[in-house]
Amino acid sequence: MKRVLLIGAGHAHARLLAALAAKPLYGARMALVSPEPRQIYSAMLPGVIAGHYRREEAEFDVAELAARASVDYVPARIIGLDAAAKTATLDDGQEVHYDFASLNAGSAIAQSVPGAADHTLAVKPFERLVGELRRIAHVAIAGGGAAGIELAMALRHRGGEVTVYSERSGFPPPLARRVERALRRRGVDFRPGMRVDAVEPGPVVISGTSRQQFDTVLWASGPAPHPWLAMSGLALDERGFVQVNENLCSVSHPHIFAVGDCAGLGEAKSGVNAVRHGGVLEQNMRHLVSGEPFIAYEPDPNALMLLSCGARYAIAWRGGWGAEGRWAWWWKNWIDRRWLRRLRGEKASS
Numbered sequence: 001m002k003r004v005l006l007i008g009a010g011h012a013h014a015r016l017l018a019a020l021a022a023k024p025l026y027g028a029r030m031a032l033v034s035p036e037p038r039q040i041y042s043a044m045l046p047g048v049i050a051g052h053y054r055r056e057e058a059e060f061d062v063a064e065l066a067a068r069a070s071v072d073y074v075p076a077r078i079i080g081l082d083a084a085a086k087t088a089t090l091d092d093g094q095e096v097h098y099d100f101a102s103l104n105a106g107s108a109i110a111q112s113v114p115g116a117a118d119h120t121l122a123v124k125p126f127e128r129l130v131g132e133l134r135r136i137a138h139v140a141i142a143g144g145g146a147a148g149i150e151l152a153m154a155l156r157h158r159g160g161e162v163t164v165y166s167e168r169s170g171f172p173p174p175l176a177r178r179v180e181r182a183l184r185r186r187g188v189d190f191r192p193g194m195r196v197d198a199v200e201p202g203p204v205v206i207s208g209t210s211r212q213q214f215d216t217v218l219w220a221s222g223p224a225p226h227p228w229l230a231m232s233g234l235a236l237d238e239r240g241f242v243q244v245n246e247n248l249c250s251v252s253h254p255h256i257f258a259v260g261d262c263a264g265l266g267e268a269k270s271g272v273n274a275v276r277h278g279g280v281l282e283q284n285m286r287h288l289v290s291g292e293p294f295i296a297y298e299p300d301p302n303a304l305m306l307l308s309c310g311a312r313y314a315i316a317w318r319g320g321w322g323a324e325g326r327w328a329w330w331w332k333n334w335i336d337r338r339w340l341r342r343l344r345g346e347k348a349s350s
């Protein structure tokens with residue numbers, strides 16, 4: 001029997017587990033290693049911070065989902081992966097052997113700016129962020145991507161004074177303009193073109209010649225690879241994510257899949273894309289057991305993006321088309337709640 005190790009309970013593995021719970025896969029012994037038995041769903045995190053959801057409403061039970069899928073759940077963190085030896089080292093010192101593995105451990109936050117690691121709060125892991133984000137009086141956010149701007153408007157909605165430093169926008173220009181209008185309308189102090197050069201105790205943010213003190217500095221500078229990938233022996237792209245082929249297998253070690261943020265694909269790193277990877281992964285896991293050829297992943301350059309704007313209001317964007325309103329928030333709310341119902345094994349139709 002093939003031993004399959006799933007690393008991380010990211011979006012793709014969550015989709016795989018929900019599918020296995022509905023339609024079991026015989027012929028493989030699967031284990032999932034992931035640190036949080038209950039996990040906050042990223043798309044609803046700004047809603048938790050804005051006060052629209054209780055934390056429990058935005059969480060799913062990883063252990064319970066794995067049990068329904070007949071997958072052994074190990075609540076631990078991978079600290080080392082040896083692709084050639086087919087072993088993974090856990091943070092409790094245990095070594096796990098596998099025949100096949102799948103990496104869906106998300107990404108880290110690069111806090112490489114001087115002082116950032118010591119004086120700022122990274123937006124990941126979410127479980128720690130929610131636990132520590134108690135004082136929201138005067139907050140700076142480094143990073144003007146989807147995570148940074150959604151959190152900014154959520155904190156503003158809760159009455160915080162919020163400043164966003166954004167070196168450059170990763171959004172297409174019409175969407176960037178829409179986002180900037182939304183931030184300004186809500187009274188977020190948005191500083192485009194300003195990068196955070198250093199953070200000093202206080203915490204004090206240094207940006208060019210400006211120095212300003214805040215109660216808290218959140219670090220939302222975008223995805224960076226987990227450090228243990230660099231030592232894994234896997235072929236990595238120029239940013240340090242796993243290079244994969246069209247089947248989402250490592251180009252150097254085809255017995256290892258990489259999905260979600262872990263995969264070095266030329267597309268945005270988003271939960272939406274990670275969920276789509278999960279559909280391909282599910283088929284390929286079944287084909288792994290049946291011996292059929294793997295199917296290929298087809299990126300969707302026009303994937304839907306829904307950005308929440310603090311209150312029950314959102315911006316919708318899809319392939320050059322943009323709109324916004326309360327309806328967009330309710331649409332997002334419906335999609336997000338439907339996803340969690342699916343992971344909880346509840347009826348997905350209502």
Ligand SMILES: Cc1cc2nc3c(=O)[nH]c(=O)nc-3n(C[C@H](O)[C@H](O)[C@H](O)COP(=O)(O)OP(=O)(O)OC[C@H]3O[C@@H](n4cnc5c(N)ncnc54)[C@H](O)[C@@H]3O)c2cc1C
Binds near residue numbers: 008078107259
């Ligand atoms: C505030 C915020 C809001 C966002 N909102 C959206 C949104 O609305 N829509 C959208 O599409 N994207 C959104 N994103 C981006 C999105 O969160 C990521 O792109 C997405 O989570 C990546 O999914 P993933 O499946 O790769 O991994 P994740 O969903 O990040 O899951 C990673 C998993 O791996 C586990 N893990 C981590 N380290 C280890 C380890 N060493 N060993 C084992 N397990 C490990 C984690 O506990 C977790 O279970 C948001 C990001 C942020 C920060």
